Amino acid sequence: MKEVKIETTLQVFDDLKELPEDVQNLMNKASVARDKAYAPYSKFLVGAAILLDNGEIITGSNQENASYPSGLCAERTAIYYAGAKYPKAKHLKMAIIAGSQTNPTTTPIPPCGACRQAISEYEVKQDAPIELYFMGETGKVVRSNSLANLLPFIFDKTVL
Template sequence: MEHVTIKSDLIIFHYGELAEEDRMLVDIAREATANSYSPYSHFCVGAAVRLEDGTVIRGANQENAAFSVTMCAERSAIFNAQSNYPHLAITHIAIAAKNIDGFVKNPVSPCGSCRQAILEIEQRYGRDIKILLCGVDVIYVFDSIKALLPLSFVDDSMR
């Protein structure tokens, strides 16, 4: 038997410490929460992805009474970007959330399906995507989704 420890690195920023382009992406993700359709959970999630040419695409969660067809904000933004700009890699994604009381204090993390979708885009373009998870003032920054999905399933897993 072998015991293995898996660790992930993250950098914790306060909003004001972020680079201007990252603050802008966080602001757009927060604004995108206003486009959420979440009549069941009342949990509004917004995402903003930046493409390699600087274009920013928004996404917001869209709930459905049949919960399995609900679309998360992250995948909404990613699939929009891939459908309209398939020749451009995604370089960053910022994710923000609010409930009926306002923006959540602590950063929220993508669900497993969204993590897998982000990983697929990293694999497709052969480059990492910077992840910004937004709380009210604290932002968790990861250099790649691999930090949140260390034992991942990718194309090579099927070979």
């Protein structure tokens, strides 16, 4: 038997003011997108914004459906729209803001498993990492220089 140790490094900022200006702008776009979320069942609103290498910023919000789990998370809404509208553009950075309408959300909320898989697909497709920034409604912001830090064993086309 061989033991494998997996380590990751993330940066944690105390608040949005510590981020570079371009990332603050991206987080603000994610916040505006969050306000457009349709989440009448979970009451959990999420917004995402993606900066593409062509300078475009694509946003998305979670969209729920009474027929769970037919809805779609903000991250996948944004990443699939970006891929459909700008199929050759690289995804450079993604900002995510999430929070509950029933409880204060002050801790950083990372992408769910399905969203991690979708983001991973685009990192593999473009052969380059996507910087991720995520937070709750207020408070600390976490930065990961790649989705690989959040999902170390990816499932991709090489195993098919």
